[in-house]
Amino acid sequence: MKRIHVAVGVVLNNQNQVLLAKRPSHLHQGGKWEFPGGKVESGETSSQALIRELREEVNLIVIATSPLMTISHDYPDKEVFLDIHTVNGFSGLAEGLEGQQVLWANVDKLREYDFPEANTPIIDKLQSL
Numbered sequence: 422m423k424r425i426h427v428a429v430g431v432v433l434n435n436q437n438q439v440l441l442a443k444r445p446s447h448l449h450q451g452g453k454w455e456f457p458g459g460k461v462e463s464g465e466t467s468s469q470a471l472i473r474e475l476r477e478e479v480n481l482i483v484i485a486t487s488p489l490m491t492i493s494h495d496y497p498d499k500e501v502f503l504d505i506h507t508v509n510g511f512s513g514l515a516e517g518l519e520g521q522q523v524l525w526a527n528v529d530k531l532r533e534y535d536f537p538e539a540n541t542p543i544i545d546k547l548q549s550l
């Protein structure tokens with residue numbers, strides 16, 4: 422199986438909240454909460470992909486990022502490589518431009534949301550910071 426390279430943004434605001442978006446139910450891992458992001462296209466760096474995806478999906482202009490972690494995860498039907506960056510500078514008001522629900526979740530309440538299995542180490546890390 423070909424591993425899919427995904428740029429993922431952990432967008433943090435100044436109230437220690439992180440931006441979540443609901444994956445449309447028809448997609449892979451649909452109905453779960455995700456950190457916004459998407460596939461890195463050919464000819465694109467992961468940071469270019471992150472900037473593009475956050476603009477397209479949640480209407481945010483990314484200003485400052487720092488690498489958080491990478492995760493390789495094998496779902497039964499898909500293999501992903503998540504390249505995760507913290508976004509600590511952005512402008513705009515988050516909204517779901519693709520009709521998806523978005524919300525700001527308190528970092529210490531993240532266990533209350535249903536995430537794709539690959540995301541568990543991200544939640545662990547955010548709660549240990």
Ligand SMILES: Nc1nc2c([nH]c(=O)n2[C@H]2C[C@H](O)[C@@H](COP(=O)(O)OP(=O)(O)OP(=O)(O)O)O2)c(=O)[nH]1
Pocket residue numbers: 425427428429448449450454455456457458459460461499501503537538539540
């Ligand atoms: N964006 C995002 N994707 C995640 C997370 N966790 C996780 O396992 N994934 C997986 C689910 C998908 O298999 C893959 C993302 O691919 P995608 O199909 O949403 O990519 P995309 O936004 O470019 O969508 P598309 O228009 O190309 O279909 O990564 C996460 O927190 N955020």
Ligand SMILES: [Mg+2]
Pocket residue numbers: 457458459460474478
């Ligand atoms: Mg996406």
